[in-house]
Amino acid sequence: MSSILQPIAEGVIRIDLQFHGRPQVIAAYLLYDGREAALVETGPTSTAEKLLASVQAAGVPLEALRHLIVTHIHLDHAGASGFLAQRMPWAKVYVHPVGAPHLADPTRLIASAARIYGDLLEPLWGKVIPVPADRLVVVSDGERLQVAGHTLIAFDTPGHARHHHAFLDETTGLLFTGDIAGVRIPGVRYVRPPTPPPELDLEAWSASIARLRALRASALCLTHFDVHREDIEWHWEDLERRLWDWGHRIRELLEENMEAAEIIQHLRAQADEELRAAGADPELYDVAASYESLVAGYLRYWRKRAASARS
Known part of the structure; x- marks a missing residue:
């Protein structure tokens, strides 16, 4: 086949x-x-x-x-x-x-x-x-x-x-x-x-x-x-490990009042370096799961958690 x-x-x-x-x-x-x-x-x-x-x-x-x-x-x-x-x-x-x-x-x-x-x-x-x-x-x-x-x-x-x-x-x-x-x-x-x-x-x-x-x-x-x-x-x-590592890092950047676009750039630089070290083309992963959607999900998650803690 x-x-x-x-x-x-x-x-x-x-x-x-x-x-x-x-x-x-x-x-x-x-x-x-x-x-x-x-x-x-x-x-x-x-x-x-x-x-x-x-x-x-x-x-x-x-x-x-x-x-x-x-x-x-x-x-x-x-x-x-x-x-x-x-x-x-x-x-x-x-x-x-x-x-x-x-x-x-x-x-x-x-x-x-x-x-x-x-x-x-x-x-x-x-x-x-x-x-x-x-x-x-x-x-x-x-x-x-x-x-x-x-x-x-x-x-x-x-x-x-x-x-x-x-x-x-x-x-x-x-x-x-x-x-x-x-x-x-x-x-x-x-x-x-x-x-x-x-x-x-x-x-x-x-x-x-x-x-x-x-x-x-x-x-x-x-x-x-x-x-x-x-x-x-x-x-x-x-x-x-990566699910939580990325989550904790994005929460830190959010607490530093970093804008979403900056967080995306930060995560992209970190993850692309990891992928190249693993011998992979970063673009292959981006098609299935883009950094924009990844970061948007984490930001919503942490903001919901913060709002729940305040209520």
């Missing part, structure tokens, strides 16, 4: 969605048992046609694709769910209880994303289409999904977002992590925490990491990006 389609276990294929022509930015995972198929992550609408073409290139007829499972409702993970539900009226969309209303009516989801991306929202992510309410399947913590010959267990994993699940495939031991396991480019020992507003919660994220570490998964299947097997414990440690 091409580099776009990468078999990772029996009946599981990683699909590189080639986000705006860039490899290794957004992945979706295709499960197929010869009779029915499921996707973990739909990606954004801007890559939906590539996704469908890749599913067919993997030898899976679209009629077999009946389960669309999203880890959370951010546009790079679930933005195409409405488009795909419209294209494939036989498919169901599986989503966290907190996220389900926002897929049925994405008005607030779009407004939140527009505050970050402005006029670039639709060019980047494509048009967000509502998912009909009768096509949504609300998934609870601990629920087992029997799909495409696999059993996926949902784990409520807040920290990055309140509407976040990770899914453990009991059949293969693979853990589909969404964003809770961070951003990591293949071949690089460096994990970046994606910390966009408005729901970043550092304590909840640490608790989610502890919960998932205890599963002893055989591999971490990141949406951003690829499958990581050899150094799972190191991966979790690197993510959690």
Whole structure:
């Protein structure tokens, strides 16, 4: 198979969605048992046609694709769910209880994303289409999904977002992590925490990491990006350390009355130096998790904490 389609276990294929022509930015995972198929992550609408073409290139007829499972409702993970539900009226969309209303009516989801991306929202992510309410399947913590010959267990994993699940495939031991396991480019020992507003919660994220570490998964299947097997414990440690190190440093800069733009420059300089030391091109990480969104999430988190302490 091409580099776009990468078999990772029996009946599981990683699909590189080639986000705006860039490899290794957004992945979706295709499960197929010869009779029915499921996707973990739909990606954004801007890559939906590539996704469908890749599913067919993997030898899976679209009629077999009946389960669309999203880890959370951010546009790079679930933005195409409405488009795909419209294209494939036989498919169901599986989503966290907190996220389900926002897929049925994405008005607030779009407004939140527009505050970050402005006029670039639709060019980047494509048009967000509502998912009909009768096509949504609300998934609870601990629920087992029997799909495409696999059993996926949902784990409520807040920290990055309140509407976040990770899914453990009991059949293969693979853990589909969404964003809770961070951003990591293949071949690089460096994990970046994606910390966009408005729901970043550092304590909840640490608790989610502890919960998932205890599963002893055989591999971490990141949406951003690829499958990581050899150094799972190191991966979790690197993510959690950087999550808190950056948080503490940004709080210090905020307490020094530094403006957001200056904090972004400071974090960019520090992180770019770390990435070059790890042998990575900083730009590869920026596409999946920009410094602007990272800093915005931390600033909102610390300001909310300060306001809560005063009340």
